Amino acid sequence: KENCGDEFFVETKYDGEHVLLHKIARDQYKWYTRNGKDFTKDYGGSSSLTELVSGRIHPFFRSTVTDCILDCELMLWDKKLKKLCKAPRVLCRNRTSGSEENGVRSVIPERGGAAWRYDW
Numbered sequence: 001k002e003n004c005g006d007e008f009f010v011e012t013k014y015d016g017e018h019v020l021l022h023k024i025a026r027d028q029y030k031w032y033t034r035n036g037k038d039f040t041k042d043y044g045g046s047s048s049l050t051e052l053v054s055g056r057i058h059p060f061f062r063s064t065v066t067d068c069i070l071d072c073e074l075m076l077w078d079k080k081l082k083k084l085c086k087a088p089r090v091l092c093r094n095r096t097s098g099s100e101e102n103g104v105r106s107v108i109p110e111r112g113g114a115a116w117r118y119d120w
Contacts, residue, residue: 014084016073019043023061023068029054043074 019039022030027047031039031054044052053074075084 014073014075016075016084019072019074021070021072023065023070026066027058 018034020032020034022032024030029040029043029045029047031043033039042052044054047055047058049055077083078085
């Protein structure tokens with residue numbers, strides 16, 4: 001009676017980094033914010049960059065998907081707490097110069113604050 005006897009569905013809203021992912025020509029990617037800022041350099045433009053997001057998500061696409069655009073929320077998975085968590089927009093520190101410690105990469109929030117650590 002509370003909902004007039006009709007069925008209804010509820011979808012969980014995850015509040016992550018809102019991104020538009022353009023998958024182009026099977027293994028190339030372009031990443032944009034909702035305001036059109038290009039973040040491809042930070043998230044990876046090729047499936048061969050396995051240390052970045054593009055290389056990590058590439059295997060989840062069917063081989064028949066050559067081009068698509070996904071409007072999504074990018075979230076981090078906390079392996080220790082086993083839950084999704086929101087991270088502020090991050091910038092990788094020394095991405096290629098050995099800033100990793102035991103497979104965990106350090107990142108710095110764009111607006112300051114404590115460094116986030118995550119394991120790819």
